[in-house]
Amino acid sequence: MISHILLGPGPPGPLPVVAEPTYELQHPVAGPGAGSAADRLMLCVGCGRPFVFTASEQRFFAEKGLNVPPKRCLGCRRERKRGSGGASFSVTCSRCWRPFTVPFPPRSGASFTCETCAAGARA
Ligand SMILES: [Zn+2]
Ligand SMILES: [Zn+2]
Numbered sequence: 001m002i003s004h005i006l007l008g009p010g011p012p013g014p015l016p017v018v019a020e021p022t023y024e025l026q027h028p029v030a031g032p033g034a035g036s037a038a039d040r041l042m043l044c045v046g047c048g049r050p051f052v053f054t055a056s057e058q059r060f061f062a063e064k065g066l067n068v069p070p071k072r073c074l075g076c077r078r079e080r081k082r083g084s085g086g087a088s089f090s091v092t093c094s095r096c097w098r099p100f101t102v103p104f105p106p107r108s109g110a111s112f113t114c115e116t117c118a119a120g121a122r123a
Helices: 055-063 074-082 115-122
Strands: 040-043 050-053 089-092 099-102
Touching: none
Parallel strands: none
Antiparallel strands: 040 050, 089 099
């Protein structure tokens, strides 16, 4: 079977209609306070790995009045937040022997009582 191959000018048809130029999307749609909202690649000072400072995060930072981008990735920031303003030291309760954390470095030889035991001793 021979397939039909169309060569040469076809029958004169209507000229293609040139679409009217639209200017609707010329202006970037920006919300209130939104600057150049685009994902930015940052380098974490905590672990040295690159991380994405997303547009939504940037807006979140801007809403909080923070003009400085985060220096740390989400994992490192979470890690720092868990330590809430200071280091935590793991100690063992002298009464129930359960491990718990204290916000100060434990002295050697010092005995610690966890909150539960301390509350029980007081009652
Ligand atoms: Zn990190
Ligand atoms: Zn205890």
